[in-house]
Amino acid sequence: MTPAAPAIRVQNVSQTYGAAGDPRRVVALGGASLEIARGEMVCLVGPSGCGKSTLLNLIGGLATPESGNIWIDGEPVRGPQPQKVAFVFQESALFPWRTIQENVELGMEFQGVPVSERASRARESLATAGLSAFASHYPRQLSGGMKQRAQLARALALRTGILLMDEPFAALDEQTRMVFGEELSLLLANAGKTIVLVTHSLTEAVFLADRVAVFSARPGRIKQIVSVDEEHPRRQSFMTSPKLAQLRNELYDLLHDEIRSTMNLPAAEPGQ
Amino acid sequence: MSRPEPAVARLAVIALLLGIWEVAARAFGNPLFICPPSRVVAAFAALFRDADVVEAVYYTSFEILVAFVIAVVIGFALGLAVGLHRFTRGAMYPVILLLYAMPQVTILPLFVVVFGIGAVSKIAFGVSHGVFPMIMTVAAGAQSIEPILLRSARSMGANRMQVLRYVVFPHLVPSFFAGMRLAMTAVLLGVLVAELYVSQAGVGRFTSAFTQTFQPANLFALIGVLAALAITLNELCRRAELRFSRWCAG
Amino acid sequence: MNSRVTQRLVQAAFVASIALLWHFATASGRVAPLLLPPMPAVGHELSALAADADFWPDLRTTLFELVMAFLLAAAAGTAAGYAVSRTRYAVRTFEPLMAGMYAVPAILLFPLYVLFFGLGPGSKIAIGATIAFFPVALSTITGLSGVNRLYLTAARSMGASSGQTFRLVMLPAALPAILAGLRIGANAAFMAILGAETIASFAGLGHRIVSMAESMDTAKMFANIVLAMSVAAMINIAVSAAEKRGWKHEQA
Numbered sequence: 001m002t003p004a005a006p007a008i009r010v011q012n013v014s015q016t017y018g019a020a021g022d023p024r025r026v027v028a029l030g031g032a033s034l035e036i037a038r039g040e041m042v043c044l045v046g047p048s049g050c051g052k053s054t055l056l057n058l059i060g061g062l063a064t065p066e067s068g069n070i071w072i073d074g075e076p077v078r079g080p081q082p083q084k085v086a087f088v089f090q091e092s093a094l095f096p097w098r099t100i101q102e103n104v105e106l107g108m109e110f111q112g113v114p115v116s117e118r119a120s121r122a123r124e125s126l127a128t129a130g131l132s133a134f135a136s137h138y139p140r141q142l143s144g145g146m147k148q149r150a151q152l153a154r155a156l157a158l159r160t161g162i163l164l165m166d167e168p169f170a171a172l173d174e175q176t177r178m179v180f181g182e183e184l185s186l187l188l189a190n191a192g193k194t195i196v197l198v199t200h201s202l203t204e205a206v207f208l209a210d211r212v213a214v215f216s217a218r219p220g221r222i223k224q225i226v227s228v229d230e231e232h233p234r235r236q237s238f239m240t241s242p243k244l245a246q247l248r249n250e251l252y253d254l255l256h257d258e259i260r261s262t263m264n265l266p267a268a269e270p271g272q
Numbered sequence: 273m274s275r276p277e278p279a280v281a282r283l284a285v286i287a288l289l290l291g292i293w294e295v296a297a298r299a300f301g302n303p304l305f306i307c308p309p310s311r312v313v314a315a316f317a318a319l320f321r322d323a324d325v326v327e328a329v330y331y332t333s334f335e336i337l338v339a340f341v342i343a344v345v346i347g348f349a350l351g352l353a354v355g356l357h358r359f360t361r362g363a364m365y366p367v368i369l370l371l372y373a374m375p376q377v378t379i380l381p382l383f384v385v386v387f388g389i390g391a392v393s394k395i396a397f398g399v400s401h402g403v404f405p406m407i408m409t410v411a412a413g414a415q416s417i418e419p420i421l422l423r424s425a426r427s428m429g430a431n432r433m434q435v436l437r438y439v440v441f442p443h444l445v446p447s448f449f450a451g452m453r454l455a456m457t458a459v460l461l462g463v464l465v466a467e468l469y470v471s472q473a474g475v476g477r478f479t480s481a482f483t484q485t486f487q488p489a490n491l492f493a494l495i496g497v498l499a500a501l502a503i504t505l506n507e508l509c510r511r512a513e514l515r516f517s518r519w520c521a522g
Numbered sequence: 523m524n525s526r527v528t529q530r531l532v533q534a535a536f537v538a539s540i541a542l543l544w545h546f547a548t549a550s551g552r553v554a555p556l557l558l559p560p561m562p563a564v565g566h567e568l569s570a571l572a573a574d575a576d577f578w579p580d581l582r583t584t585l586f587e588l589v590m591a592f593l594l595a596a597a598a599g600t601a602a603g604y605a606v607s608r609t610r611y612a613v614r615t616f617e618p619l620m621a622g623m624y625a626v627p628a629i630l631l632f633p634l635y636v637l638f639f640g641l642g643p644g645s646k647i648a649i650g651a652t653i654a655f656f657p658v659a660l661s662t663i664t665g666l667s668g669v670n671r672l673y674l675t676a677a678r679s680m681g682a683s684s685g686q687t688f689r690l691v692m693l694p695a696a697l698p699a700i701l702a703g704l705r706i707g708a709n710a711a712f713m714a715i716l717g718a719e720t721i722a723s724f725a726g727l728g729h730r731i732v733s734m735a736e737s738m739d740t741a742k743m744f745a746n747i748v749l750a751m752s753v754a755a756m757i758n759i760a761v762s763a764a765e766k767r768g769w770k771h772e773q774a
Contacts, residue, residue, distance in 0.1 A: 090420065305638055362532075366533060375712065375750060378728070381743065
């Protein structure tokens with residue numbers, strides 16, 4: 001491992017679903033490249049089906065790219081790396097038959113962490129996520145926002161350097177996701193983790209990210225990267241600032257034609 | 273006027289039906305064919321003093337339990353194989369569906385020709401009924417596992433055995449018990465039909481004896497005992513299912 | 523590599539291997555022809571069935587019993603289901619009672635019916651109707667009491683009378699469930715009638731199979747089993763087709 005290596009390096013990665021000749025064959029990713037520095041937070045935005053989630057799975061080693069290479073800490077990815085990478089999915093990824101505490105402990109159980117350490121690490125990360133009082137509840141007894149905090153606690157308890165979040169706010173209502181976004185920014189500002197987050201919300205992307213990677217329509221590749229120059233943790237005042245609005249509009253301009261093309265509409269006429 | 277609880281009303285309906293039966297049987301019934309429920313109750317006591325009848329009920333219960341255990345074990349293994357592997361499912365599922373849709377009673381005489389008139393043919397016939405609902409329920413359960421749970425487990429470093437133990441099996445617990453309930457209903461049907469068809473030592477011997485010698489009170493009583501046995505076994509499986517489907521209520 | 527083709531091949535291989543196993547088991551003489559007759563013999567008996575003078579009356583008996591049992595169960599089951607579904611209270615009182623009775627193997631009543639109605643078609647019709655009654659009644663209750671409240675409110679807001687609400691809203695909404703109940707009932711009645719004919723009777727398809735088993739005429743028995751299964755398959759196809767006609771709006 002070279003100390004200068006970026007946390008994540010993605011080089012010209014492509015991925016296709018479906019066999020050759022199958023009419024349903026889809027090129028999800030068509031040569032995406034990206035470098036993410038240690039401690040950086042990058043949001044991936046783009047039209048539906050552009051391969052954002054696919055890229056996340058490839059970085060996490062849950063799938064193997066058809067072509068191209070991915071390195072984590074300078075080492076090529078060849079499968080899941082639970083010691084280095086933790087995932088946060090949509091809320092349904094909590095195991096319904098385990099309590100919140102048991103859910104948080106599960107990853108450590110897979111990795112053979114001793115029982116006593118598991119319990120204390122789980123309690124610690126539940127406290128960080130503000131869920132200590134709900135440790136023995138079952139997932140279905142929690143609200144959507146709390147379930148997502150529980151998933152975050154599960155990921156934090158694994159103590160990985162990298163956190164991959166796949167549309168973690170998708171199932172939440174707008175108010176909850178705004179508050180959760182603030183909490184997340186506060187929580188992660190001091191954690192020093194490298195984070196990649198897939199989202200559909202442009203506001204959220206600007207609010208949270210150091211850099212926002214904008215994908216083109218299918219076959220997805222990274223069209224442009226927009227930097228957000230703002231201190232962490234970010235507060236509510238940033239949410240309503242003209243700076244955020246201006247960056248969000250910039251993202252929307254970049255995405256507008258891509259989204260039209262996925263809807264099979266002609267590109268907008270100039271001046272419209 | 274407030275209405276009684278539905279459960280109370282239900283008991284009242286049953287009592288009313290028994291009352292109508294009692295009056296009608298006493299007033300109009302031919303005692304060769306029908307008897308009032310009061311006589312059936314009296315026949316229960318006499319029936320249980322007959323050691324042969326008690327023996328036959330035990331014997332049939334034994335056939336039911338053995339058939340049930342075999343059906344559950346085989347059904348679970350096949351259901352898992354069919355549900356977890358796409359290829360096995362594509363190859364085996366249509367064959368299993370076809371076998372399930374066959375009217376099995378038509379091959380009952382074949383079971384007797386092959387396995388004889390003893391307990392083995394009843395058990396085999398019971399298994400042939402119970403195994404299919406078990407396969408279907410377990411296979412459906414295995415297919416309904418959220419892919420995100422499997423991905424989530426793999427992302428946390430679970431190996432194949434851990435995925436089975438921590439994700440697949442816990443997820444299958446409700447399906448397992450639901451399958452057991454359906455298998456029990458089917459096994460009861462299979463074993464009892466086989467008993468009624470031909471029987472050496474089981475209850476079928478007495479149902480046909482009571483029919484041929486026109487003893488309605490004894491016949492009603494014996495059928496009542498068998499129905500009670502069926503209700504008890506079904507209810508045990510249903511309770512188990514309710515208890516173990518806790519996290520499904522989400 | 524197309525896995526669907528491979529799966530079809532595995533299925534074909536499965537069927538072929540069973541046929542081969544059957545052929546070799548009987549041709550080598552390892553299995554007594556009494557237990558398993560050679561395939562050509564079964565084929566021969568199958569083609570001889572149509573010419574058999576006893577066959578048509580037996581088939582007619584079974585089909586007559588089936589039609590009568592089904593009509594009785596359909597009429598009584600939908601009527602009882604409608605009556606129960608009129609109020610929530612009646613649903614909560616009677617639905618568990620019927621569901622509980624449905625789980626008891628009703629074939630147990632057959633000896634009683636033999637006592638009441640004799641060995642003829644009467645006892646077969648009675649057992650078939652009893653067994654088919656429960657799925658019909660239960661799915662009628664489910665269908666009628668499960669109609670989306672929003673539809674009823676919408677109909678009332680447009681000024682529908684209670685008769686119109688039933689005819690134009692509840693019935694179409696409940697129809698898929700009722701048709702499914704009738705399909706399950708028809709199949710259950712056929713199984714029950716075949717079973718009853720097997721247990722005690724002197725006519726019908728079930729009886730034919732038993733008498734051939736008893737006279738150790740296994741080739742003929744197999745031919746009749748194959749035939750009974752095709753009748754069952756045809757009933758299944760017919761009722762499923764009837765059911766699909768009532769489901770048109772569900773098809774994309």
